[in-house]
Amino acid sequence: MLSNFRQIVIRTIHPRLLNGIRLSSSDANKSPIETNVPNDKWNLGKINHIAVAVPDLEKSSHFFKNTLHANSVSQPMPQKEHGVYTTFVDFGNTKIELLLPLGDKSPIKKFLEKNKSGGIHHICIEVDNIEEAIKDIKQKHIRTLSEKTRIGAHGKPVIFLHPKDCCGILIELEQGSRMDTSKDGESSEPVSTRQRLKLEIEKYEQKLGDESELQKSVWNKINSKEQLIKNLNEQIKNLKGEIDAHIIDEGIKREKRGS
Numbered sequence: 001m002l003s004n005f006r007q008i009v010i011r012t013i014h015p016r017l018l019n020g021i022r023l024s025s026s027d028a029n030k031s032p033i034e035t036n037v038p039n040d041k042w043n044l045g046k047i048n049h050i051a052v053a054v055p056d057l058e059k060s061s062h063f064f065k066n067t068l069h070a071n072s073v074s075q076p077m078p079q080k081e082h083g084v085y086t087t088f089v090d091f092g093n094t095k096i097e098l099l100l101p102l103g104d105k106s107p108i109k110k111f112l113e114k115n116k117s118g119g120i121h122h123i124c125i126e127v128d129n130i131e132e133a134i135k136d137i138k139q140k141h142i143r144t145l146s147e148k149t150r151i152g153a154h155g156k157p158v159i160f161l162h163p164k165d166c167c168g169i170l171i172e173l174e175q176g177s178r179m180d181t182s183k184d185g186e187s188s189e190p191v192s193t194r195q196r197l198k199l200e201i202e203k204y205e206q207k208l209g210d211e212s213e214l215q216k217s218v219w220n221k222i223n224s225k226e227q228l229i230k231n232l233n234e235q236i237k238n239l240k241g242e243i244d245a246h247i248i249d250e251g252i253k254r255e256k257r258g259s
Contacts, residue, residue, distance in 0.1 A: 042133040045126030045176045048154075049088065049095040053108045054118040057087055057100040064089040064096070076100070079153055084108050086153045097124070097153065122160065123169060126176030130157050133173055137161065149175075 054060040057076055065073040071090045079086055083106035087098040099121055101109040111121055127133040130149060138144070143162035152158035152174055161171040 042127055042129040042136060045128060047094055048124040048126050048174050049097045050123055051097040051099055051121045052118060053099045053111045053121045055112055057085060057098055060098050061087055078102055081150060121170065122172050124172040124174050127173050128176055130159065130173055130175040134159060
């Protein structure tokens with residue numbers, strides 16, 4: 001009797017709870033909740049910051065610093081790839097990111113056109129493995145606003161999830177810290193540290209490239225100045241020649257008058 005009852009439960013209740021999830025032979029003895037537990041390829045972390053679009057960055061920074069007495073308010077930083085200026089307000093347990101449009105194609109510009117006084121733009125949540133998180137989320141039919149991650153304001157990979165698939169909320173996922181494991185099972189260097197080092201190298205390479213362009217520009221200006229000086233010297237030389245010729249002519253005329 002009890003055996004028959006168990007068979008009825010398995011055939012009727014379990015399929016509804018699992019909603020189409022197939023159980024392998026190793027999962028047959030597990031409960032539906034246990035079989036739906038993530039495989040630990042990625043985990044959700046803390047809220048990194050709440051982003052607020054503002055029409056006046058200086059006024060907003062002054063408010064959080066002098067009225068609310070936040071722990072710290074950073075200087076504005078241009079994020080050209082994202083089309084914004086960012087200022088971070090640190091409260092100790094979390095941060096607010098103030099956003100101001102940068103360029104005509106800034107997504108914040110469109111947001112402020114609809115919300116003249118500004119407002120909450122998105123929420124940033126850390127994950128310990130952003131690439132695995134993206135794969136998993138896409139499998140659940142959650143759209144992303146870009147195909148791949150981009151480097152965010154903290155120098156870490158980020159990606160935005162479509163608000164229409166996330167309860168009307170624009171969510172930014174940011175790579176947080178996690179420990180990776182090497183092939184032999186021992187803990188290796190944190191992934192975020194490797195990524196930061198890679199980003200630092202990329203920044204230095206970019207800086208070197210910028211300095212190279214700057215040096216080239218400076219040399220062009222120096223060459224231009226040298227050419228200008230050369231031309232001026234030629235003009236001075238010509239003028240001196242004309243003056244000398246004029247003096248000689250005047251001397252000849254005087255001699256003729258004297259004779």
